[in-house]
Amino acid sequence: MSGHAVVIAGGGPTGMMLAAELALAKVDVAVVERRPDHVLVGSRAGGFHSRTIEVARSAWVADRFLADGQVAQVARFGTTVLT
Numbered sequence: 001m002s003g004h005a006v007v008i009a010g011g012g013p014t015g016m017m018l019a020a021e022l023a024l025a026k027v028d029v030a031v032v033e034r035r036p037d038h039v040l041v042g043s044r045a046g047g048f049h050s051r052t053i054e055v056a057r058s059a060w061v062a063d064r065f066l067a068d069g070q071v072a073q074v075a076r077f078g079t080t081v082l083t
């Protein structure tokens with residue numbers, strides 16, 4: 001038999017979190033995404049909020065993301081970034 005035990009359609013936040021959980025459980029998982037890169041025109045996501053980090057930490061994957069990221073204390077008002 002070839003292939004993966006689980007194939008997840010979509011590399012968004014939900015798909016990636018599911019993939020992380022399954023990988024931690026030693027399940028052979030593949031994520032398929034139709035977009036050629038990570039750029040999403042019109043995306044409103046500006047980063048991880050504290051609750052997102054808490055959930056990722058409970059799945060033991062937060063440190064991987066935080067190691068590559070930057071801490072930014074900002075707020076938005078419409079499309080204006082307030083620092």
